[in-house]
Amino acid sequence: MIRFSEKQLLLDIKLQATPSLDNFVSGRNFELIQTLKNMLLGHEKERFIYVWGDSGCGKSHLLQAAVRFFIQSGEVAYYCPGEMNQLIQLSDGLCCVAIDDVESLDNEAQLVLFSVYNQFKEAGSSILLVSGSLPPMQLNLRRDLVTRLAWGLVYQVHELTEAEKIDALQKQAAERGFVLENAVCRYLLQHAQRDLSSLMIILDALDRFSLVHQRHITIPLLRKLLNNR
Incomplete structure (x- = not known):
């Protein structure tokens, strides 16, 4: 019989559950979840999704779940929380890049994202997921990047x-x-x-x-x- 001490329980309460699309309670986000699932399985033509909503609504969960899906399948995927690594580029086997909190990107990182978007758009194979707190056109980012963010599918993530x-x-x-x-x-x-x-x-x-x-x-x-x- 395994016995848990109070100390163990209080430490465990700080742990994060492993994100997946299956353990995301969809509520009013049913269409978004179905679209993401279709995209991950290759059943969706569009390869770019921008999701936005208030803090705590589940945006990070969705992006991490998508990246985890590909990594568990042995593919190459990146999750970037409010940053962009210049080393990220289109390469054989790169399935997905997820950029969380896009409004946190500095000018240099915005240029990297702009370049990655154009590369992905031209290749038409890799998936790009981006999240923010506002709809694309309301973001205080480079105008050419904002335009790109609005070109794909755009969904508001509704809190339960x-x-x-x-x-x-x-x-x-x-x-x-x-x-x-x-x-x-x-x-x-x-x-x-x-x-x-x-x-x-x-x-x-x-x-x-x-x-x-x-x-x-x-x-x-x-x-x-x-x-x-």
């Missing part, structure tokens, strides 16, 4: 509603064999990071925390876990 997050948490809890009351869900949403990835990490830690203390999951138990993080 509170009801959708509660439903997702309760379904995950049911799969683990316990009931998560509405009041506990609401307390969690009020006192923790509200993005679904963070909520699921806490749910996992809460499940094991309750086993360590051999107590039902209640608001006092959740409060104890959150206060001791």
Whole structure:
């Protein structure tokens, strides 16, 4: 029997779940998820997608999931969080480049992205995924780059509603064999990071925390876990 100490649980709560398209709760983003899946499987003609939305809506999850898909298939893919490496260039076997937080790119990095886009466009094989906080034409970037960002598919990533997050948490809890009351869900949403990835990490830690203390999951138990993080 494996026993978890409180210290282990509090460390585990900081870990990030491995992103994939299958563990992304789509909500109003169903069309985007289907388009991404088709693109990764080679069933989509368009090779460029720009996604935008508020912080915590899942943009990074989607980009990392796409890159992970290719890496797990033995292909070459890059995930770049708010930066561009000048060494990235079109080469045999390069399947995907994902640029997160495009508005963070400096002038030099914007030039690199502009060049990579043109190379990918000409070759027509590699996938380019870019995310930002605003629609393309509202970004404070080079105008020629902004134009390129608007040429492909553009999707807003909609954050889940509170009801959708509660439903997702309760379904995950049911799969683990316990009931998560509405009041506990609401307390969690009020006192923790509200993005679904963070909520699921806490749910996992809460499940094991309750086993360590051999107590039902209640608001006092959740409060104890959150206060001791």
